[in-house]
Amino acid sequence: MTMVLDAFASYVQNMLTEMVSEEVHMLLGVTNQIKKMDVKLKDLKNFLADADRRNITDESVQEWVAQLKRAMYEATDILDLCQLKAMERGPSTADVGCFNPLLFCMRNPSHAHDIGTRIKALNQNLDDIKERSAAFSFIPLGSSEDPSSKVQASRSGNKRRETSGVFDRSAVVGEKIEQDTRKLVEIMLSEKEGNPNIMVFAVVGVGGIGKTTLAHKVFNDEALNNKFQKTIWLSINKDFDEVELLRTIITQAGGVHGGNKALAMLQPILVTTLKGKKLFLVLDDVWNHGAWDDVLKTPLANVVAPGSRVLVTTRDEIVARMMKVVLPYHHVDKLDEEDAWSLLQKQVCN
Structure with missing residues (x-):
């Protein structure tokens, strides 16, 4: 799950970079929502890294991870919707890259309002998830804390995590x-x-x-x-x-x-x-x-x-x-x- 969240956070960052490079300024509200999502994803990624390092198996933490996974599903649904709208404009539009379909939506006011509304709702969901994480005393691994203290703290809370030789092909790309x-x-x-x-x-x-x-x-x-x-x-x-x-x-x-x-x-x-x-x-x-x-x-x-x-x-x-x-x-x-x-x-x- 850490890799999945890291992947999506990277794509959001790339989206922001592309918007700046292409001077997409007309949709400032949506742009700000994407910037907010970028910040929240980074924080949640750091919390998730701590949960992974500590191998927490508490049911309430597992539900928190499941809630975060559902938010990632909504994020991919937004991207899929933009991909679909880009495909409706023709194959050449749809084949320009993973994140360009989202840029396509941002450039089109007829789509931007709907997509912006969904991104705003996703941001609210991420806010709730981040607020709930406070109950678990996560250490934001990957932030500016001293690395040695992070490792020491994460190890002290480590619980047993079992793996086996069974091969999960869904994790292979x-x-x-x-x-x-x-x-x-x-x-x-x-x-x-x-x-x-x-x-x-x-x-x-x-x-x-x-x-x-x-x-x-x-x-x-x-x-x-x-x-x-x-x-x-x-x-x-x-x-x-x-x-x-x-x-x-x-x-x-x-x-x-x-x-x-x-x-x-x-x-x-x-x-x-x-x-x-x-x-x-x-x-x-x-x-x-x-x-x-x-x-x-x-x-x-x-x-x-x-x-x-x-x-x-x-x-x-x-x-x-x-x-x-x-x-x-x-x-x-x-x-x-x-x-x-x-x-x-x-x-x-x-």
Whole structure:
């Protein structure tokens, strides 16, 4: 959802830039409404980033997110309406770009009043959503606050967020993620003489930018799956439980933990279960190096088959560095405009 809101905020900003460059001054009231929407979207995006980083699962917060999603649906509905009106003028008008149809509406007084009225109503809705967010004490991540204090505060409130290896195709758009997937799969499958049995790689980026989606693409790649005897996905998070982590990987590997709760009992079971197997392991949403260095590294490093790989997703380069991840890390970047619009259309309407 953070990516969707970020995408729409970027489009609103581009809309304002185009209006200035083309000197669209005749509709000052509508222009001011769009400017107000721009400010509110930035604030809400920062609040949503904090909700994502803290992994809040409270029902009232989830309803707030749902309310924000409905507002994004209304926003896309406005854009779709302008696209339709542009298409009514002819194909050449409709094919001029994602945001130009909105500009088309702004230039036409017959459409501008209706669109302006809907934008004003959307602004009021965004006001209500922003006012409601005060109850949750969100930290406006991405604002001018000190970065270290933001990270500390967001981590202290972190709740467990579960992910799995199940692939949600609705979160995938554009050629960039396809290129990144191919690149990472190639790295995972490359083998050189003298490499250790198991090597650790990382996907690094801020919360909500698509690290898990990219890891899903790699994890579900057919060519990769054909080369590994075991593929395992573990959702880590900040406050992971060592015993449950070992039990989960043993079960996914096809072993039986027998209800054991002692690390000294579980780690040998893991060794027996994966000994001699070529392993591809994803550690998703890693907040500190302990899950690997203190729990999994020792039982796995010397027993899995050569060519085994670990792919880590993390928001913090320091975590990757402490895990001695192979350089360079793979950084996930923001979507370009075309892909962002595609994601907005796919996600908001689901």
